[in-house]
Amino acid sequence: MEESLLALDRQLGQLKRAGDREWRKTLDAVFDEPTLRAIQQLFSRGVLYTLENILATGKEANVFRGKTHDGRNRAVKIYRLNTATFRKLAPYIDGDPRFPHGGKSHRDRMFVWAQKEYKNLHLMHAAGARVPRPYHVHRNLLVMQYLGWRYRPYPTLRELPPAKPREFLEQLMDSIGAWQHAGLAHGDLSEYNVLNVRETPWVIDVGQGVPRQHPRFDELHARDMANIYRWFRKWLPELKLEELETWSM
Ligand SMILES: Nc1ncnc2c1ncn2[C@@H]1O[C@H](COP(=O)(O)OP(=O)(O)OP(=O)(O)O)[C@@H](O)[C@H]1O
Ligand SMILES: [Mg+2]
Known part of the structure; x- marks a missing residue:
């Protein structure tokens, strides 16, 4: 002591x-x-x-x-x-x-x-x-x-954009799909809360996350997806938000 x-x-x-x-x-x-x-x-x-x-x-x-x-x-x-x-x-x-x-x-x-x-x-x-x-x-x-x-710490996505945005996004969508499957929304997903760990996305800052029963679940998940779409569209101009939603299903 x-x-x-x-x-x-x-x-x-x-x-x-x-x-x-x-x-x-x-x-x-x-x-x-x-x-x-x-x-x-x-x-x-x-x-x-x-x-x-x-x-x-x-x-x-x-x-x-x-x-x-x-x-x-x-x-x-x-x-x-x-x-x-x-x-x-x-x-x-x-x-x-x-x-x-x-x-x-x-x-x-x-x-x-x-x-x-x-x-x-x-x-x-x-x-x-x-x-x-x-x-x-x-x-x-x-x-x-x-x-x-x-x-x-490893840099955030904002500090270090990935060398291969599409591959990086695919991996990020795997994580999003995983917690979605577990019935969670992140709630504060953006380029600030994804770390670029040697070209692999790791997601941090998950305190805002809510379970499916929460009244704002859909709204928060939709906002997360919109943030990711907005950021990645800069590097992948042909990307569609609807297409992104199907990646995580
Ligand atoms: N597990 C971790 N390993 C290494 N660095 C981390 C880790 N978690 C957080 N950090 C560092 O701390 C920074 C802030 O972390 P985080 O986003 O979780 O908190 P925050 O943004 O301060 O939260 P708040 O919303 O309360 O301001 C990250 O950008 C990263 O640099
Ligand atoms: Mg943060």
Whole structure:
């Protein structure tokens, strides 16, 4: 216990020294007391051994690279407890029969949200979609397979368009078809949430995903497909949206 606290303090010190004042403010916003305690619990349970470097700062979460005891990389998504995104998440939680109690406080809702992303990853992974394998969820922390090389994540589709767009799209449609088959919609699919892993698409950021019973399922799936169509049409001008729908069936 004591030892893991010391280790955590040391790691945070290192992360902080690596940046300027803005950066330290960012870190202080992520690592509030309850979050520090939750990280410490992951350390003492042996789920994680270290936090190494930050990969991304998003609207609701920060993503870090961590390591396990046996030196394997993990991506650790830490949902911030103090950002006011409560209302934005509600439409994706309410109506999902898996989460009848959406969470009373903002903090509870972030915990439900992390659970939701974990469950969606699990279902999609089991269905054969290329998404990071989920390892652990605890409070506002999600530990998953790391998709990166050394200390950098693989680029997004937006950052690195594929060399062979049609082949890449076909593979992406396989993943979409897999989670569709499992009765899920991604809900936030776009060129920002697909990583180009050496010319193979891996899909991330699945917290918005909803099951078929959800009232917005059809709308969200249609929006996902429209986003993918819009982006790939730039590289494949002959592509038709209707044709794309049949690929995943
Ligand atoms: N499993 C992973 N392996 C490697 N890098 C990851 C992984 N998951 C996320 N990342 C990195 O973090 C970035 C943001 O991740 P993600 O899209 O899941 O969160 P987000 O966009 O911050 O979510 P939000 O909608 O809350 O802003 C990714 O673009 C990628 O660089
Ligand atoms: Mg994202």
